[in-house]
Amino acid sequence: DGGITQSPKYLFRKEGQNVTLSCEQNLNHDAMYWYRQDPGQGLRLIYYSQIVNDFQKGDIAEGYSVSREKKESFPLTVTSAQKNPTAFYLCASTRGQPNTEAFFGQGTRLTVV
Amino acid sequence: EDKVVQSPLSLVVHEGDTVTLNCSYEVTNFRSLLWYKQEKKAPTFLFMLTSSGIEKKSGRLSSILDKKELFSILNITATQTGDSAVYLCAVTPRYDGSGNTGKLIFGQGTTLQVKP
Numbered sequence: 001d002g003g004i005t006q007s008p009k010y011l012f013r014k015e016g017q018n019v020t021l022s023c024e025q026n027l028n029h030d031a032m033y034w035y036r037q038d039p040g041q042g043l044r045l046i047y048y049s050q051i052v053n054d055f056q057k058g059d060i061a062e063g064y065s066v067s068r069e070k071k072e073s074f075p076l077t078v079t080s081a082q083k084n085p086t087a088f089y090l091c092a093s094t095r096g097q098p099n100t101e102a103f104f105g106q107g108t109r110l111t112v113v
Numbered sequence: 114e115d116k117v118v119q120s121p122l123s124l125v126v127h128e129g130d131t132v133t134l135n136c137s138y139e140v141t142n143f144r145s146l147l148w149y150k151q152e153k154k155a156p157t158f159l160f161m162l163t164s165s166g167i168e169k170k171s172g173r174l175s176s177i178l179d180k181k182e183l184f185s186i187l188n189i190t191a192t193q194t195g196d197s198a199v200y201l202c203a204v205t206p207r208y209d210g211s212g213n214t215g216k217l218i219f220g221q222g223t224t225l226q227v228k229p
Contacts, residue, residue: 042221058216102158107155
């Protein structure tokens with residue numbers, strides 16, 4: 001079955017450490033997105049990528065980095081520069097136009113200890 | 114700056130009530146508006162709206178788009194406790210012919226709690 005897989009589901013990190021969240025899709029989607037969700041809030045865009053080897057900053061990119069070396073994969077690194085990284089992270093993908101429905105992974109909950 | 118604003122931010126109702134959730138947007142080159150329901154983890158897709166005035170329905174849920182006034186509403190009739198969730202509205206920009214699908218822009222969500 002096609003879908004988006006995020007791993008791990010839960011992640012604990014010590015302050016000052018970098019950590020990488022995985023996002024893989026087998027939907028043959030062109031565009032992929034990373035969102036951050038804090039309790040009681042909506043989704044805020046961190047980075048997005050429309051094609052391989054290209055990505056753009058979203059609204060809250062500071063302290064994060066991404067890569068898009070393969071169409072299927074869009075990993076997100078939360079660096080030590082991110083001041084408040086504890087949050088729920090969602091990865092999404094969309095096919096090219098005209099169908100723009102986004103499919104989501106199950107999310108990764110990152111906690112800094 | 115493109116933005117999507119949802120209201121109310123939270124809502125508490127009793128089973129059987131009807132609720133209306135609002136989504137207004139300011140987006141350059143609008144293409145479509147999407148509604149999602151998020152219960153625990155991944156949002157699940159509800160509706161995609163591209164044309165004004167055409168109601169989309171799925172059971173007790175319905176939604177309509179007004180492209181002139183730049184807003185959409187999501188109605189839920191005869192609410193049940195299982196409708197308790199965060200409802201998210203998102204807007205996608207128009208395809209510009211260069212392969213640019215642009216950003217998927219979300220509102221802050223409406224948290225709905227349905228009490229028995």
